[in-house]
Amino acid sequence: MRVGLHALGIGDGARPEVIRAVARAAETHGFARLWCGEHVVLVDAPASRYPYSADGRIAVPADADWLDPLLALTFAAAVTSRIELATGVLLLPEHNPVLVAKQAATLDVLSAGRFSLGVGVGWSAEEFAALGVPFAGRGRRAEEYLAAMRALWAEDPASYAGEFIRFDAIRVNPKPLRGAGLPVVAGGNSDAALRRAAMLADGWYGFNVPVADVPARIAVLADECARHGRAFDELTVAVALSDGTPEHLPALDAAGVTELVVVGAPPPAPDAAATWVAELARTWIRPAP
Numbered sequence: 001m002r003v004g005l006h007a008l009g010i011g012d013g014a015r016p017e018v019i020r021a022v023a024r025a026a027e028t029h030g031f032a033r034l035w036c037g038e039h040v041v042l043v044d045a046p047a048s049r050y051p052y053s054a055d056g057r058i059a060v061p062a063d064a065d066w067l068d069p070l071l072a073l074t075f076a077a078a079v080t081s082r083i084e085l086a087t088g089v090l091l092l093p094e095h096n097p098v099l100v101a102k103q104a105a106t107l108d109v110l111s112a113g114r115f116s117l118g119v120g121v122g123w124s125a126e127e128f129a130a131l132g133v134p135f136a137g138r139g140r141r142a143e144e145y146l147a148a149m150r151a152l153w154a155e156d157p158a159s160y161a162g163e164f165i166r167f168d169a170i171r172v173n174p175k176p177l178r179g180a181g182l183p184v185v186a187g188g189n190s191d192a193a194l195r196r197a198a199m200l201a202d203g204w205y206g207f208n209v210p211v212a213d214v215p216a217r218i219a220v221l222a223d224e225c226a227r228h229g230r231a232f233d234e235l236t237v238a239v240a241l242s243d244g245t246p247e248h249l250p251a252l253d254a255a256g257v258t259e260l261v262v263v264g265a266p267p268p269a270p271d272a273a274a275t276w277v278a279e280l281a282r283t284w285i286r287p288a289p
Contacts, residue, residue, distance in 0.1 A: 001249065001252065001253040001257055001258060001259065001260060002032035002033070002258065002259040002260070003030070003031055003032060003259065003260050003261075003262060003281075003284050003285050004031060004032050004033035004034070004035055004084075004086075004238060004259050004260070004261040004262070005022075005026050005031045005033070005034055005035065005261070005262050005264075005277070005280070006034075006035035006036070006037070006088055006240060006261050006262065006263040006264075007022055007026075007034075007262075007263070007264050007265065007266050007277075008022060008023070008034060008035075008036045008067075008072055008073075008076060009036040009037065009066060009067040009069055009072045010037075010060055010064055010065065010066050010067075010265070011060070011064050011065060011265060012265065012266055012267065012268040012273075013265060013266050014065040014066065014067045014072070015268070016075065017270045018266055018268065018270055018273050019072065019075055019076055019079075020075075020079045020270065021266075021270035021271070021273045021274045021277075022034075022266050022273050022274070022276075022277055023076040023079050023080050023083065024079055024080060024274070025273070025274040025277035025278060026083055026277050026281075027080045027081070027082055027083040029277060029278050029280075029281035029285065030281055030285045030286075031083060031262075031277075031281065031285070032083070032084060032259060033083065033084035033085065033086055033116075033259065033261075034073070034076055034080075034083055034084070034085050034086070035086050035087070035088030035118070035205075035261055036067070036069040036072050036073050036076075036085075036086075036087060036088060037069060037087070037088050037089060038066075038068070038069045038087065038089065038090050038091055039060075039066055039091070039124070039127065040068075040091070040094060040127060040130075040131060041124070041126065041127040041130045041131065042058070042060065042061075042062040042063075042064075042066070042124075042127075043062055043124075043126045043127075044062045046058075046124060046126055047125070047126070048123055048124045048125045048126060049123070050123060051123050051189070051190075052189070052207055052208040052242075053208065069087045069088075069090055070087065070090070070103050070104070070107055073085045073086075073087065073107060073111075073115070074106075074107050074110060074111075077107065077110055077111035077114065077115075078110070081112075082114075083114070084114045084115075084116065085107070085111055085114050085115050085116070086115070086116040086117070086118045086185060086205075087116075087117055087118040087119070088118045088185075088187065088205055088207070088261070089118040089119050089120035089185070089187035089188075089205060089207075090117065090118060090119050090120070091119075091120055091121070091122040091127075092119040092120070092121070092141075092142040092145050092146065093121055093122065093128075093133060093138040093139075093141040093142045093145065094122060094127070094128065094131050094133055095145075097145035097146075097148045097149050097152075097165055098148070098149075098152065098165075098167065098170075098172060100117075100145070100149060101148075101149040101152040101153060101172055102152075102172050102173075104117045104149070104176065104182065105153065105172075105173075105174050105175055105176045105182070106174060108176040108177055108178075108182055109174050109176070109177060112177070113176075113177040113178065115176075115182070116182070116183040116184070116185055116202075116203070117182060117183070117184050117185070118184075118185040118186075118187050118205050119142060119146065119184060119185070119186060119187065119201075120142075120186070120187040120188050120193070121138045121139050121141075121142045121188065121193075122135075122138060139192060139196070140163070140164075141164050142196070143196065143199075143200060144162045144163060144164050144165060145164070145165060146184060146200055146201075147160070147162070147200075148160040148162065148165050148167075150180045151180075152170075152172045153175055153176055153179050153180040153182060154179055154180035156171050156173070156175070157169040157170055157171050158170060158171070158172065183202040183203065183236075184200070184201045184202050184203075185197075185201055185202065185203040185204065185205045185236065185238065186200065186201035186203070186204055186205070187204075187205040187206075187207060188205075188206075188207075189206050189207065189208075189209055189217065191220060194217065194220045194221045194224050195224045197221060197224070197235065198221060198224035198225045198227070198228050198230060198235070199224070199228045201235070202234075202235060202236065203235050203236030203237065203238060203258075204221055204235060204236070204237055204238070205238045205239075205240075205261070206237075206238070206239045206240065207240050207263075208240060208241070208242040208263075209239055209240065209241060209242060210241070210242050210243055211241050211242075211243055211244035211248050211252070214239055214241075214252060214255055214257065215255045218237060218255050218256045218257070221235070221237070222256070232256070236258045236259060237256050237257050237258045237259070238257075238258065238259040238260075238261050239252065239257050239259070239260060239261065240260075240261040240262070240263045241260070246283060246284055249284075260284065262280055262284050264276075264280065
């Protein structure tokens with residue numbers, strides 16, 4: 001089972017010198033992938049419930065720096081050479097899919113094929129309102145956008161006609177190094193997110209999942225794969241835990257997790273951030289017997 005790190009883009013992790021230190025240390029110490037999430041908009045008093053905490057509140061202050069994940073990962077790609085990169089997650093229905101297709105392909109080319117596009121549908125009605133995108137129907141919108149993007153990655157020229165996006169005989173280059181096979185990971189813990197992963201994606205990213213809930217979530221994913229005629233082992237399964245210790249690693253591996261994602265906030269000094277990554281690696285990648 002691989003171990004990834006979700007630590008870039010927010011607060012101190014948004015500073016270029018810290019991104020450089022964390023990315024290089026993660027590569028040196030054996031982390032498989034760097035994850036970076038997204039919110040374009042935060043508000044001081046949201047009415048929308050955050051689905052990844054018990055109290056329904058996001059822990060990140062509304063006034064915190066939060067980088068665009070594609071730009072942050074492009075910076076990380078430039079200071080590394082081997083570690084993989086993934087959005088965890090980009091809120092796809094908030095974006096124009098033609099533009100995202102070009103941005104994702106560009107990052108994939110600049111990173112020499114190290115990029116995976118993690119996508120989700122979002123939870124903040126306030127964020128959608130600020131961007132002028134309908135909150136209702138965002139799941140259908142995301143699914144259609146993904147189909148349109150894969151057409152753009154595979155065809156030249158490409159055409160697509162759907163409910164939310166239409167284009168005819170357009171060329172969007174560069175193509176990802178793997179073309180339409182650029183890995184797409186569906187994020188979210190709901191049954192709908194698991195269905196979306198099984199139906200449309202190459203993997204699933206569960207965020208802030210209690211360790212006791214992981215087997216049941218994976219069982220739903222396996223059922224959805226069977227329902228949609230896919231082999232479960234076609235998908236990667238990445239999970240960030242809300243609890244758990246290195247002692248849980250064998251059980252997670254047996255349940256079908258292919259990547260454990262460690263989530264944390266690095267310290268503000270680059271040297272301290274690099275040391276912090278090394279300590280995480282000793283804990284999660286090479287735990288003491």
